[in-house]
Amino acid sequence: MEPVQSGQEPMSFSGKPWLQRYPADVPENINADTFSSLLDMFEQGVNDFAEQPAYINFGKSMSYRELDNQSRDFAAYLQQSLHLAPGERIALMMPNLLQYPVCLFGALRAGLVVVNVNPLYTARELKHQLTDARVDTIVIVDNFAHTLAEVMQDTPVKNVILTQMGDHLGTIKGMLLNFVVKYIKKLVPDYHLPNHIRYSTALSKGSGLRYIRPELNGDTLAFLQYTGGTTGRSKGAMLSHRNVLANVEQCLGMYGPVLKMGAEKVVTALPLYHVFALTVNGLLFFRIGAQNLLITNPRDLPGFVRELKGYDFTCITGVNTLFNALVNNEDFQQHDFSSLKLTIGGGMSVQRVVAERWQSITGSRLLEGYGLTECSPLVTVCPYDMDGYNGSIGLPVCSTEVRLVDDDGQEITLTHTPGEMEVKGPQVMSSYWSANDAESAGPDSPFHDGWLRTGDIATMDEQGFLKIVDRKKDMILVSGFNVFPNEIEEVAMQHPAVLEAAAVGVPQEDSGELVKLVVVKKSGVELDEKTLKAHCRQYLTAYKVPKVIEFRDELPKTNVGKILRRELRDQAS
Template sequence: MDERLARPWLTHYPDEIPVKIEYEEKPLQSYLADAARETPDKSALHFMGTEMTFAEVYDSALRFASGLRGLGVKKGDRVAIMLANTPQSVISYYGTLLTGAVVVQTNPLYVERELEHQMIDSGAKVMICLDLVYPRVANVLKKTKLEHVIVTGIKDYLPFPKNLIYPFIQKKNTGIKVDITYNEKTHPFTRVLKENEPVETEVSVNPKEDLALLQYTGGTTGVAKGVMLTHHNLVANTTQALRWMHKIDHGNEVILCALPFFHVYGMTVGMNFSIMDRSKMVIMPRFNTTQILKAIQKQRVSIFPGAPTMYIGLINDPDVNKYDLSSVEVCISGSAPLPVEVQQRFEKLTGGKLSEGFGLTEASPVTHFNLMWGKRPSGSIGLPWPDTDAAVINGETGEQAEAGEIGELIVRGPQVMKGYWNRPEETKAVFQDGWLLTGDMGYMDEEGYFYIVDRKKDMIIAGGFNIYPREVEEVLYEHEAIKEAVVIGVPDPYRGETVKAFVVLKEGMELSEKELNEYCRKNLSAYKSPKQFEFRNELPKTMVGKVLRRALVDEEKRKREQEKEPQVQGK
């Protein structure tokens, strides 16, 4: 395919975007070190009233790295970070890399069973977590290889008097009183920094071979897999992002970081983008429309990476017109399809540009993006990034599809993963002659713009989060009253998709929707829990007994179409 591969998308590149990029052969953490040395007094981050310079962030990262070494962490060890967006998440991330260890990003919403699997699979040695989630971490400690836990709280980086008031607000909002006993295995984050010196220790890193990150994702089997991303993968994808945004004022932007850093999208286009560009990140620990609008106005945010649900929430906020959003210049939308109406309304509201892209965890994550200042066809995921090849292959012949012909999207480039952690067979299954099989069905038009039409996988994307039906179904099957269960994604005006569960009960058993909802919320993260339930006597199946998930998807589609049809009134 290489010899015959056409790249019509290159004709759309403006002169400012290079076709090929010379990537620096150095580890990701070196960009923070360079910024601290060359622009030490420049503001690196803002967090709820607290400002930190690049020198201060680097100093803290060095102290944290010294602390990790004191706990026995060495090159190649895995260090889990289970934090919301806070200064601590930036410090922990870069501090871990400074030791030569591998970051394992962990979702703070994980329940114990999810957390246990990830810790066992990664073999993480140290965990950094929020005080609010510590009880969950403590409950799985003995089942994993975790030797130390470092605990922090939102209040640790709040300015006076917010740091005194916040614990009371936290208890009121969550009902949780944080009470942690510190010992030789459980350490307060602030003490780790205070008791260690900011020592620069040279660690030999091979950017193209050494891992920087294990980012967990699911698959058609529902088993979470660790995607192995090297320093080169992450440096390349962040560099591609910077070159794509060719009109921005490099080094002087203000970037809203509301996308979670524990998600590879927020990590690359938010945190790493800001550090590499030496621009200020405005860190938001959670998405609240009022707080976001205030932050944009007060901090004069110019770049806003987000998910469609965020933009939908903002344009529908009843007070949105009370805020000055004119500072917004560039909005990078990903994680789910961006409705055209949302794009148009948000651009009118801010005067900035909102464009949609595409990626997957296995590609660090971005492979395609629409031009920010150029042609943006409706519904397109855009053009492949510099040094990124993309093609569509016919599922039956394996040959490259013609323009407009639907097939599976395949990609290759410097941002594509090394493979899956300890899963050579699954790694082999997703690579074909150097190309990564995305599992997404789409097509390329004659001009080189790509479109996604369906997913080969059964994955559900709700509010930017990937949800794998098998994982939810396994939890449902563990309920004593359930005989059969199947999960599908159904359209949701806010989240893009939401989870619907079809359930068949065992004979003689009873189970209410309320009871089932409570059970799911206890055993699954909130975003994975089904929002709709339907009890049935039987499920559609093939002759060999396999549940026809597609039949239920089509059935739901027909229902929606019927609901839209005008009703004829009888005389």
């Protein structure tokens, strides 16, 4: 790999140059064993901040004490009524609602492994994840119950706990919201799930049952957080209690100097089932006793902005598309940002124009970070003392080693010279859930000499700032979500008129990349873009559906017949 054009001559470096750039009050290392488990962190939090508001959603506030009581009741129900043993898997399939933290911490308190599920999954995607993780129990909002009903009999799921949007909002307000959602907006398609359990019933029964605190330690599995592999098949990254706790402490190490225990107010618009929001919004801000405003549907931008009125938030996280939408909203521009001290962007690249406009409007620097599901997720973040946007993904977080390697696996020691980024640290997963999967061993292993291979090509400057310049793997990044070409191609090939298909990412100003599908039709058959898109929508979540479809007579291939996606990407850029 040749040095990129940076305007500077490459120079040699050794060690960890980023440590010299850390602000003076940011530690080189953190204690990954501050807590022995997430349960220990939870118990300290609900004790220290008992009377303070923990979460707000649809105008309803839940205190840390209420979260303690209700998650205890849920844990007791799981243990005593459903007889779930520590280590069994429970899926959570819901947007940002008060039910989510109750179920999340209730499941962890019962010693279960949490499997977060995107509520917008198609039946096909849901079936794969539930089957692969061998999920016994699922908590699902009834808006999405029809998807589960399609595949329920083909999964190992035995217990279905159904909740409605308004279940935590009180009798009158909750019933009204549930009525509007179901009968006015018609957002609850018909479903048939016999023997399901109502969420409210679970809490009620659990309140009269005994809770038994499980024996947990740092090595205990906490999450199966699903991501894609280079095979295109979604797989579960095995994140232990210590992995996740370490990343929480790493975030605290980098940003703790500007955060005050028990005094922060954070906005959570990113879904908590996404690993970035899970660790940063869901756990870091719990760790410091923050008040957390949960936004259920950030795509309803006018509704989102209305919820911000009167909420003098001090912190907000998001992806580039969210920040771009906000800075272009006139009502948001009129908000009082005098309390805002920390803005963190992740999930996808932050664009200069968005970062600069955000800083101009809010007075807060938009600090970009980078991570992977396999790293719980944060690997690098921009330090809190930056003046503004510098186009980088920041510096490695505390207790994290990052190196760049060339095509031969040799470490690069020249600045501004591209290489594949590899990571070591206490936040890195042990392996994927399917230990015998091709991606967990052999030449396709995610590890190289004990380092996690990220698949991203980056450069490092003299201070240790990293910039992503390319992707080694074929993953497509759409608004912060991983999309893997093989999955798109597999679905496209199911159409009887498709002979060959290749999916690539095309840079797009507002969402990072969009999915482009290049197709070769079978001879003598008719097929148009509209028909093929409709076919893909049946099997793929909306953000995975190709936005552009191009028909060709042939696809570029190697001499052994492998499709050259990189050539297609280059042609599309």
